[in-house]
Amino acid sequence: MDDLVKRLSKELGVNKKQAQGGLVALLRAGQQNMARADFNQFVADIPGADKLLKSAPPPSTLSSLAGGIGSLFGGRTAAGRWAGLAASFTELGVALNTAKKFGPIIIEHVRQHGGEDLVDKIKVALRI
Numbered sequence: 001m002d003d004l005v006k007r008l009s010k011e012l013g014v015n016k017k018q019a020q021g022g023l024v025a026l027l028r029a030g031q032q033n034m035a036r037a038d039f040n041q042f043v044a045d046i047p048g049a050d051k052l053l054k055s056a057p058p059p060s061t062l063s064s065l066a067g068g069i070g071s072l073f074g075g076r077t078a079a080g081r082w083a084g085l086a087a088s089f090t091e092l093g094v095a096l097n098t099a100k101k102f103g104p105i106i107i108e109h110v111r112q113h114g115g116e117d118l119v120d121k122i123k124v125a126l127r128i
């Protein structure tokens with residue numbers, strides 16, 4: 001994951017903490033919206049994903065609350081998913097227009113390490 005964190009930092013102009021935090025937020029969103037077996041396969045295929053998730057602090061109250069409210073109003077829609085993610089990125093000090101650029105970079109990384117089937121599953125889970 002270090003190479004992905006460096007790439008996110010370089011291409012998006014965010015610091016290491018912001019890159020890691022944004023990546024964790026997206027991984028957690030994937031975890032919530034993917035079938036357990038698919039997410040486990042994702043973590044197994046993407047080097048360092050499990051370590052990053054295990055070492056990450058728990059989600060803040062604000063992002064958890066925003067995600068819960070988003071799921072009430074947006075359910076499994078992209079808008080509902082982005083409610084909690086927006087709170088997470090805002091807490092990290094990442095502008096939302098920058099936050100939306102994380103997805104395509106992460107998708108390319110998944111494509112390189114996990115293949116197209118895994119890309120399709122994560123795109124559905126994150127609605128990107």
